[in-house]
Amino acid sequence: MSSAPDHTAATPSGSTPLLEVSGLRKSFGGTEVLTSIDLRVETGKVLALIGPSGSGKTTVLRCLNGLEQPDAGTISFADGPSVTFSEATTRRRRESLRTRSAMVFQGYNLFPHRTVLQNVTEGPIHALGRPKAEAQELAERLLDRVGLAERRDAYPHELSGGQQQRVGIVRALAMTPSLLLFDEPTSALDPELVGDVLRVIKELAEEGWTMVLVTHELSFARDVADEVVFMDGGVVVERGPASQVLGEPTQERTQRFVHRLLNPF
Amino acid sequence: MGEAWQLVLDSFWPLLQGALVGTIPLTLISFALGLIIALVVAMMRLSGSRVLAGLGRAYVSAIRGTPLLVQLFVIFFGLPQLGLTWAAWPSALVAFSLNVGGYAAEIIRAAILSVPAGQWEAGYTVGMSRTQTLRRIILPQAARVSVPPLSNSFISLVKDTSLAAMILVDEAFKVAKEIAAATNEFLIVYMEVAVIYWLICVVLSGVQDRIERRLERHVVRA
Ligand SMILES: Nc1ncnc2c1ncn2[C@@H]1O[C@H](COP(=O)(O)OP(=O)(O)O)[C@@H](O)[C@H]1O
Numbered sequence: 001m002s003s004a005p006d007h008t009a010a011t012p013s014g015s016t017p018l019l020e021v022s023g024l025r026k027s028f029g030g031t032e033v034l035t036s037i038d039l040r041v042e043t044g045k046v047l048a049l050i051g052p053s054g055s056g057k058t059t060v061l062r063c064l065n066g067l068e069q070p071d072a073g074t075i076s077f078a079d080g081p082s083v084t085f086s087e088a089t090t091r092r093r094r095e096s097l098r099t100r101s102a103m104v105f106q107g108y109n110l111f112p113h114r115t116v117l118q119n120v121t122e123g124p125i126h127a128l129g130r131p132k133a134e135a136q137e138l139a140e141r142l143l144d145r146v147g148l149a150e151r152r153d154a155y156p157h158e159l160s161g162g163q164q165q166r167v168g169i170v171r172a173l174a175m176t177p178s179l180l181l182f183d184e185p186t187s188a189l190d191p192e193l194v195g196d197v198l199r200v201i202k203e204l205a206e207e208g209w210t211m212v213l214v215t216h217e218l219s220f221a222r223d224v225a226d227e228v229v230f231m232d233g234g235v236v237v238e239r240g241p242a243s244q245v246l247g248e249p250t251q252e253r254t255q256r257f258v259h260r261l262l263n264p265f
Numbered sequence: 266m267g268e269a270w271q272l273v274l275d276s277f278w279p280l281l282q283g284a285l286v287g288t289i290p291l292t293l294i295s296f297a298l299g300l301i302i303a304l305v306v307a308m309m310r311l312s313g314s315r316v317l318a319g320l321g322r323a324y325v326s327a328i329r330g331t332p333l334l335v336q337l338f339v340i341f342f343g344l345p346q347l348g349l350t351w352a353a354w355p356s357a358l359v360a361f362s363l364n365v366g367g368y369a370a371e372i373i374r375a376a377i378l379s380v381p382a383g384q385w386e387a388g389y390t391v392g393m394s395r396t397q398t399l400r401r402i403i404l405p406q407a408a409r410v411s412v413p414p415l416s417n418s419f420i421s422l423v424k425d426t427s428l429a430a431m432i433l434v435d436e437a438f439k440v441a442k443e444i445a446a447a448t449n450e451f452l453i454v455y456m457e458v459a460v461i462y463w464l465i466c467v468v469l470s471g472v473q474d475r476i477e478r479r480l481e482r483h484v485v486r487a
């Protein structure tokens with residue numbers, strides 16, 4: 001993609017961790033939801049986060065995006081902020097993380113009162129302070145790439161779910177983050193619309209975007225992910241190359257989960 | 266019969282004048298001020314600060330739990346005893362603004378809470394601050410939700426301003442009282458002023474419908 005991150009060219013792919021997370025902890029009202037999570041995502045790589053519902057995947061992404069305040073642990077970006085959390089960590093510190101990543105939500109969360117184009121340019125113009133013309137030009141180019149150029153003046157409710165989610169992806173890309181976060185991007189979609197969205201994500205992966213992808217689409221994860229992390233009950237149970245974790249998992253919990261997703265009946 | 270019509274015609278212009286110099290400006294200005302108060306109080310209640318939220322709640326409770334006429338009398342007759350002397354017009358303005366503020370604060374708060382949390386997060390993930398997200402993403406959506414209840418408050422306010430006659434503010438109802446007392450034609454004059462209030466409210470309801478239809482254009486219907 002035209003706005004693909006240029007750091008992929010600057011650093012030999014696979015050598016630098018773009019994102020390092022260590023000892024990440026989070027409780028909600030006394031219930032520990034994440035227990036010491038460690039993650040490492042190398043520049044240009046795709047990390048797939050899988051696990052049963054309630055295992056803490058969304059909470060991990062929300063912490064990475066500064067939407068949630070972890071109780072402890074360190075989140076650090078090679079090209080930006082590094083925050084070690086404690087009770088004393090300020091909101092501002094936490095929110096500094098947001099400059100490096102952008103989130104694609106399960107339920108799209110497009111702005112219903114803004115057109116497709118405005119949805120995409122809202123952040124670049126009003127948060128990043130980019131000139132309007134420049135932001136619109138980038139937005140149009142990105143919309144064109146996902147096949148939505150002619151829908152630029154439509155409102156979100158006039159689009160199908162698959163189109164809305166592609167706008168959600170473009171909205172994240174337009175922030176030119178170094179890390180893309182996807183939270184089950186296709187699980188709210190009608191089955192026949194899933195393919196369009198997955199195709200876009202796959203193209204982005206091939207273009208060198210670094211991403212953390214939460215998904216239940218195991219065959220897709222196997223296809224695009226470099227590494228797969230299996231979480232259960234707020235801990236990382238197993239991690240490794242996609243083919244290994246999804247193909248021949250060593251942990252019993254992973255085996256059961258993968259088996260259940262591949263053989264639902 | 267002819268005399269009655271003559272009275273209606275003769276009193277129409279003074280009554281309308283009362284509406285134009287009293288009722289309508291009093292309504293418009295105190296509604297505008299009331300909305301500002303309401304937005305501030307709604308934000309206090311949503312701020313997460315226990316002190317601010319408590320102050321906001323106490324204010325709303327006091328306004329909603331006491332009669333408007335009593336509020337008006339406290340401000341016009343009561344506060345001067347503390348050395349704070351107001352003319353009638355500003356007293357009425359303050360009383361009505363505070364009153365609208367209390368009711369509209371709850372409307373605005375509920376409207377803000379009705380916007381899904383995902384909208385805040387989408388604002389944050391594209392880098393906007395809390396204030397930016399509130400202003401650009403949340404409030405426009407909350408406005409759409411709050412127009413019908415706010416319009417109702419506005420229409421109530423038009424009628425409530427007649428209470429200002431009690432502290433001798435020149436508005437439509439005070440004029441009506443004076444004409445009625447001078448002519449002893451209570452039924453005709455009070456009916457006439459009632460019709461004038463009614464007409465104002467009918468026009469406002471029309472405006473409300475148009476605003477609602479405008480705002481409905483791009484609403485997601487779940
Ligand atoms: N804001 C919250 N308040 C309380 N509990 C929460 C909150 N967010 C998530 N949880 C709990 O944390 C656990 C992990 O949730 P989540 O990260 O959404 O899991 P996943 O995305 O893997 O399904 C769940 O038990 C969920 O109920």
Ligand SMILES: [Mg+2]
Pocket residue numbers: 057058059183184
């Ligand atoms: Mg989830």
